[in-house]
Amino acid sequence: MKYIDEFRDGRLAREIGAAIHREVAPGRQYNLMEFCGGHTHAISRYGIEDLLPAPVRMIHGPGCPVCVLPIGRLQMAIDLAVERNVILCSYGDMLRVPAWQGDSLLKARSRGADVRMIYSVNDALALARRHPDRQVVFFAIGFETTTPPTAVAILQAAREGLRNFSVFCNHVLTPAAMRAILESAELQSGVVRLDGFVGPAHVSTVIGSRPYEFVASDYHRPVVIAGFEPLDVMQSILMLIRQVNAGRCEVENEFIRAVNREGNLKAQRLTNEVLELRDRFEWRGLGPVPDSALKIRERFADLDAERRFELQERIIPDHKACECADILRGVKHPRDCKVFGSACTPDSPLGSCMVSSEGACAAHYLYGRFREVRRETEGAA
Numbered sequence: 001m002k003y004i005d006e007f008r009d010g011r012l013a014r015e016i017g018a019a020i021h022r023e024v025a026p027g028r029q030y031n032l033m034e035f036c037g038g039h040t041h042a043i044s045r046y047g048i049e050d051l052l053p054a055p056v057r058m059i060h061g062p063g064c065p066v067c068v069l070p071i072g073r074l075q076m077a078i079d080l081a082v083e084r085n086v087i088l089c090s091y092g093d094m095l096r097v098p099a100w101q102g103d104s105l106l107k108a109r110s111r112g113a114d115v116r117m118i119y120s121v122n123d124a125l126a127l128a129r130r131h132p133d134r135q136v137v138f139f140a141i142g143f144e145t146t147t148p149p150t151a152v153a154i155l156q157a158a159r160e161g162l163r164n165f166s167v168f169c170n171h172v173l174t175p176a177a178m179r180a181i182l183e184s185a186e187l188q189s190g191v192v193r194l195d196g197f198v199g200p201a202h203v204s205t206v207i208g209s210r211p212y213e214f215v216a217s218d219y220h221r222p223v224v225i226a227g228f229e230p231l232d233v234m235q236s237i238l239m240l241i242r243q244v245n246a247g248r249c250e251v252e253n254e255f256i257r258a259v260n261r262e263g264n265l266k267a268q269r270l271t272n273e274v275l276e277l278r279d280r281f282e283w284r285g286l287g288p289v290p291d292s293a294l295k296i297r298e299r300f301a302d303l304d305a306e307r308r309f310e311l312q313e314r315i316i317p318d319h320k321a322c323e324c325a326d327i328l329r330g331v332k333h334p335r336d337c338k339v340f341g342s343a344c345t346p347d348s349p350l351g352s353c354m355v356s357s358e359g360a361c362a363a364h365y366l367y368g369r370f371r372e373v374r375r376e377t378e379g380a381a
Contacts, residue, residue: 004229006231007227007229007230007231007232008046008229008230008231009231012231013046013051013230013231013234014051016051016231016234016235016238017051017052017234019238020051020052020053020056020234020237020238020241021053023238023241023242023245024053024055024056024241025245028055028244028245029055029057029193029195030055030056030057030195030196030240030241030244031057031059031192031193031194031195032056032057032058032059032194032195032196032197032198032237032240033058033059033060033061033181033194033196033197033198033330034058034059034060034061034063034197034198034233035061035062035063035174035177035178035197035198035199035200036061036063036064036198036199036200036201036202036203036228036358037063037064037067037356037357037358037359037360037363038063038200038201038202038228038358039063039198039200039201039226039228039233040060040063040358040360040363041357041358041362041363041366041367042228042229042230042232042233043058043233043363044363044364044366044367045363045366045367046230048230048233048234048237051234052237056237056241058237059192059194059330060327060328060330060333060334060360061177061181061197061328061330062177062181062283062285062286062328062329063143063174063177063200063358064352064353064356064358064359064360065141065142065143065146065170065171065172066093066094066097066141066352066355066356066358066359067284067324067328067352067353067356067358067359067360068172068177068283068284068285068286068328069094069097069141069170069172069283069284069352070282070283070284070315070316071098071099071100071284071316071317071318072282072313072314072315072316073170073282073314074094074097074099074105075099075100075103075314075316076168076311076312076313076314077090077094077105077139077168078099078100078103078104078105078108078113080137080168080305080309080311081105081108081109081113081114081115081137082108082111082113084135084309085114085134085135086114086134086135086136086137086309087114087116087127087131087134087135087136087137088105088113088114088115088116088137088139089116089117089118089123089124089127089136089137089138089139090105090115090116090117090118090138090139090141091117091118091119091139091141092117093355093356093357094139094141095109095115095117096349096355097349097352097355097356098319098349098350098351098352098355099316100316102319114134118138120149121138121140121149121150121152121153122149122153124136124137124138124153124165125153125156125157125162125165128157128162128164128165129160129162131164132164133164134164135164135166136164136165136166137165137166137167137168137305137309138150138153138165138166138167138168139168139170140167140168140169140170140171141170141171142171142172143171143172143173143174143200143202143203144171144173144174144203144206144207144271145202145203145205145206146171147171147206147271147275147294148206148264148267148270148271150167150169150171150274150275151270151271151273151274151275152270153167154167154274154296154300154303155270155273155274157303158300158303163302165303166302166303166304166305166308166309167296167303167304167305168305168306168311169275169294169295169296169304169305169306170293171275171293171294172281172283172292172293172294173291173292173293173294174200174203174207174211175207175211175212175214175215176289176290176291176292176293177283177286177289177292178197178212178215179214179215179289180283180286180289180292181194181286181329181330182194182215182219182221184286184329186329186330186331191331192329192330192331194221194330195221195222195240195244196221196222196223196224196240196243196244197212197215197221197222197223197224198224198226198233198236198237198240199212199223199224199225199226199236199251200225201225201226201227201228201232201255201258201259202228204225204253204255204258204259204263205258205259205263205264206263206264206267206268207263207268208259208260208261208262208263208264209223209225209251209253209259209260209261209263210261210262210263212225212251213251215251216249216250216251217249220249221249222240222243222244222248222249222250222251222252223250223251223252224236224239224240224243224251224252224253224254225251225252225253225254225255225259226254226255227254227255227257227258232254232255235254236254239252239254271294273297274296274297274300275294275295275296275297276294276295276297277291277293277294277295278291278292278293278294278295279291280292281293282315284318284324284325284328284352285324285325285326285327285328285329286328286329318351319350319351321337321338321339321343321344321350322337322339322344322350322351323336323337323338323340323351324351324352324353324361327353327360327361328353328360334353334360334361334363334364334365335364337361340354340361340364340365341365344361345365346362346365346366
């Protein structure tokens with residue numbers, strides 16, 4: 001199968017692994033952040049860290065929109081579903097994310113709220129057409145990858161005059177999060193070391209590689225955009241090591257089969273027509289980040305659920321035992337969390353990182369935890 005089997009070839013993986021071992025400089029540490037949760041899962045699923053030398057350390061970033069959405073925004077959606085008698089439509093991961101005092105959209109549904117899992121924003125539009133007597137709200141969430149479909153749905157609703165459809169917009173932006181990480185107190189104080197980024201794949205098909213150039217020019221860290229297959233990730237790590245060794249700081253594109261410098265210009269135009277920057281937006285782990293999210297333009301105000309239902313911003317702290325905030329900033333590893341794999345599992349999550357299909361804790365639980373435990377046991381023996 002083209003572009004799948006070729007990028008899962010075990011022989012090539014071992015060859016790239018050997019090249020990485022050869023090119024690691026003696027006495028040097030390489031701290032590389034894979035920004036996207038899709039890369040985190042690939043690293044865990046395919047055992048990529050087993051092929052890396054000890055000096056190469058992979059750090060998990062905040063690259064999961066479900067994980068970085070703060071509890072307050074989720075609670076606003078729950079309150080909307082419970083108190084306003086709307087049909088609230090959301091992608092599956094969001095239904096199970098814990099909110100205030102362990103509540104969730106799934107639990108709200110069990111109490112009678114009309115919360116529906118959908119696979120596409122088009123499903124929400126179809127519900128609005130079928131139920132003209134009900135208000136249908138689409139809980140829009142995602143990085144730049146899922147933003148164009150939301151914009152298209154708003155344009156379609158405006159053309160059709162769907163007065164019972166609106167969008168609760170929670171789209172966030174990748175480059176702003178990178179800047180927040182690079183300016184974080186932990187990085188400035190040396191608590192976190194960061195030598196380069198494995199850049200997002202799907203996001204970059206939309207925005208291109210140009211928006212990451214400030215990382216290299218202003219913060220002197222290299223970025224290599226990588227696909228999600230295991231050989232993509234390993235090749236990007238090799239490319240980063242070569243940049244670090246040479247003292248170069250550039251944006252390189254490993255994912256040339258899908259990404260270019262300018263990105264998808266049509267998708268960008270559609271997004272810009274409907275959405276605009278928010279002055280600031282609260283992120284789990286990063287706090288308020290300026291110019292890091294999108295809101296619906298005034299022209300489409302009647303399709304904006306925040307305006308239609310006069311939603312008030314809520315700030316709610318995470319569960320005290322949950323370490324998601326530190327994991328999303330690269331300060332801690334999932335295994336550093338005391339409740340990981342015990343009180344917090346995919347079946348009974350305390351935090352979003354254990355829920356999302358791209359969450360770091362979910363990746364380590366599904367693919368890495370038992371292997372790590374077995375290694376520790378064998379080491380002790």
